[in-house]
Amino acid sequence: MKKAFFFITLLLGVIFVWTISVDGYKGISQEKFTDYLASIFFIDSATEASLRQTFHEAKEKNDKVKVLIVPGHDDISWGTDFRGVKEADLTVALGEELHGLFKENSLFEVKISRTSAGHDKELDLYIEGNKQGILDFMKVQKSKMGELIDSGKIVFKIVVEHATSTSRTIQRLYGINKWANENGYDLVIHIHFNDYAGRKKSATGKYSGFSVYVPEGNFSNAKGSRAVGESIFKRLRGLYPVSNFPNEGAGIIEDQELIGVGAYNTLDGAGILIEYDYIYEPILVDRKIRNEAISDYALQTYLGVMDFFEPSRINSDMATAYLPYEWNRNLFEGTRDPDVLSLQAALMREGVYPPAGFSRNDCPLTGAFGPCTERAVKAFQKKYNLEPVGQVGPKTRAKLNKIYGI
Numbered sequence: 454m455k456k457a458f459f460f461i462t463l464l465l466g467v468i469f470v471w472t473i474s475v476d477g478y479k480g481i482s483q484e485k486f487t488d489y490l491a492s493i494f495f496i497d498s499a500t501e502a503s504l505r506q507t508f509h510e511a512k513e514k515n516d517k518v519k520v521l522i523v524p525g526h527d528d529i530s531w532g533t534d535f536r537g538v539k540e541a542d543l544t545v546a547l548g549e550e551l552h553g554l555f556k557e558n559s560l561f562e563v564k565i566s567r568t569s570a571g572h573d574k575e576l577d578l579y580i581e582g583n584k585q586g587i588l589d590f591m592k593v594q595k596s597k598m599g600e601l602i603d604s605g606k607i608v609f610k611i612v613v614e615h616a617t618s619t620s621r622t623i624q625r626l627y628g629i630n631k632w633a634n635e636n637g638y639d640l641v642i643h644i645h646f647n648d649y650a651g652r653k654k655s656a657t658g659k660y661s662g663f664s665v666y667v668p669e670g671n672f673s674n675a676k677g678s679r680a681v682g683e684s685i686f687k688r689l690r691g692l693y694p695v696s697n698f699p700n701e702g703a704g705i706i707e708d709q710e711l712i713g714v715g716a717y718n719t720l721d722g723a724g725i726l727i728e729y730d731y732i733y734e735p736i737l738v739d740r741k742i743r744n745e746a747i748s749d750y751a752l753q754t755y756l757g758v759m760d761f762f763e764p765s766r767i768n769s770d771m772a773t774a775y776l777p778y779e780w781n782r783n784l785f786e787g788t789r790d791p792d793v794l795s796l797q798a799a800l801m802r803e804g805v806y807p808p809a810g811f812s813r814n815d816c817p818l819t820g821a822f823g824p825c826t827e828r829a830v831k832a833f834q835k836k837y838n839l840e841p842v843g844q845v846g847p848k849t850r851a852k853l854n855k856i857y858g859i
Contacts (some may be wrong), residue, residue, distance in 0.1 A: 494597050498721040499639070499677030507639050508560065508762040517562035518762070519638045519722075520555055523629060523713065524548035524567050525645040530622055533648035535733040536655060543737065543747065544644045545569055547729065550751035551642070564638075566629060580628035587628045594717035607671055613700050615710060616650070626712035630719040638722045640681065642754070643713035646737070647728040649698060657733045661814045662696035663689055666726040668714040669707045677723040678714060679705070685725065685757030691771040692753065692801065693730065694813035727754065735819035736794075742820035745791050749774035773798055775818075777859045784845035786822050794820035796845065797829070799857045805832035 497503075510516045524544035526532035532540030548565050555563035566573050580587065601607040618626070633641050652658040667682040668675045686705050695704040710716055714724035729750045730737065736746045752774050775798035784792055797818050800806035807816035808828035816825030830849065831841040837852050845853070 494601065494718060495671055495673055497676060498673040499723040501677055501680040504639060504677045504681070504723060505762060511560040518560055518640070519636070520561050520563045520758075521629070521633050521638045521641045521722075522548050522552050522555075522563065522565045523641060523643045524565070525643060525713075526622075527567060527572065530619055533646065533732045534654065535648075536738070538732065538737065538743075540646045540648075540732055543646050543729075543732075543743075546744075547747045547750055548644050550748055551644070551754055554751060554755040576629065576632060579632050580625055583628065583631075584624065587624055587631055590631050590719070591624075591627045591717070594719050598717045610669075610709065612706055612708060613698070614650070618712075623712065627719060630712065630715065634719075634721045640723045640758070641713070641720060641725070642758075643711075643724070643726040645726060645728050647696065647698070647731045648733075649731075652733075658731055660696065660698045661731055661734055661817060662694040662698075662701075663704075663730050664696040664698070664701045664728045665689070665705050666708045666711055666714055666728070667705060668720070668724055669709045672709075672715055672718050674715050674720055674723055675707070678725060679707075681723050681758060681761045682725050684761035685727065685754055688753040688757035688760065688771065689727075689729075689750075692749070692773060692798065692818065694817050696728065697814050734817065735821055736817065739789060739820060741791055742789070742794055745774065745794055745820070746818070775799075776802070776857050778857060779859045780845065780850045780853055783847070783850070784822055786824075786827055786844075788822040789820055791820060793822045793826065794818060795857075796822075796853070797826060799853055800826070800829040800833055802857070803833055803836065805829045805836065808832060 504518075507516070508518050511518050524541070524547065526539075526541035526544060528541065531542070532544075534540060545567055546569075549568055552563055552565040552568075555561045564573065566576055598607065602609045629641075647660075647664065649658060649660060665682045665686045667678040670679075672678075682705055690704065695702065700706070708714055708726075711726055712719070713726040714720065735742075737743050752772065756772060775795045778792075778795035778799070780792055780796070782792065784796060797806055797820070801818070806829035807813055807825055809832070811825060811828075816829075827843040830845060831843045833839075833852075834841040834843075834849060839848055839852065
């Protein structure tokens with residue numbers, strides 16, 4: 454499929470050059486020129502069908518689906534932070550978990566751009582050794598996109614305002630796109646945690662939830678990216694609230710500006726950028742709870758990708774790293790630990806968490822036993838004819854362990 458895309462693009466380019474040579478560049482109309490430019494610039498490079506064909510060939514011909522995982526930021530530019538927790542540390546931990554899941558599957562060839570030990574050496578050497586080539590690549594793509602915007606073929610739009618990146622980060626991200634194109638990567642997954650401008654660094658913010666960014670619909674990789682993004686979104690939505698930040702409420706956002714999904718049409722493979730909840734959310738504050746959450750974020754992402762490639766395997770009972778679980782002690786208001794996190798996941802499976810009248814943004818998974826959990830425990834107890842005391846005692850533990858125990 455990658456070779457077919459290359460030859461189609463080459464053929465269109467030859468036709469374009471031949472047409473100009475016949476008509477004469479000065480004689481060709483601006484409209485005709487931009488039509489040709491659009492036809493070459495936006496030829497499909499990653500579609501549902503092409504990605505699934507690659508997966509089929511991996512199964513039938515011992516080929517591989519190539520996946521690149523890009524944990525956002527690094528030790529120099531760590532993104533956002535909250536009370537000592539840096540985004541770059543969270544993204545690399547999640548990236549390593551996700552990398553491990555893909556690596557266990559022989560159908561995938563997976564690479565991670567950064568681990569806790571540092572940046573990938575192969576990528577680093579490429580980016581450092583090709584600075585001018587990356588800059589030229591970026592300029593050419595921007596110029597082509599600019600012509601199409603000026604001609605009205607593409608409408609430039611900003612759906613969500615993004616933080617400004619440093620020149621170093623911008624060059625690195627475009628370098629990753631160029632390297633991924635040259636090495637035939639089918640899927641690139643960028644990992645981030647959310648925040649918003651104006652929040653005081655030590656204060657909990659007012660927004661919550663996750664979002665999945667994909668390229669805008671005209672981009673060459675848009676069709677395949679959207680399909681994979683929808684699959685990941687469905688998995689994450691099974692446990693986590695969708696972002697309630699303005700214009701993120703749909704959960705899946707088409708974007709023209711994010712380099713990770715292919716700004717200026719710079720990425721051939723499917724590109725997904727996931728904002729896994731806001732940096733200050735309770736589930737990320739406590740280390741033990743955070744580690745459990747990161748494992749589940751990775752699992753849901755991996756399962757979402759697998760759901761896309763094998764739709765027949767989708768199961769309405771959503772797997773989670775939080776369950777099965779064995780509860781060995783009583784739980785009550787004020788308790789904060791992984792026991793409560795798994796309790797909340799079990800109550801969610803039971804359809805009683807969040808409690809009636811509350812949304813997932815009101816009552817997300819937190820690992821903290823508060824009013825939301827108390828109400829949900831009472832509903833669970835009523836459901837199974839237990840005394841609705843709002844605490845997890847021996848009888849409630851026994852019921853939970855019978856249904857969700859190891």
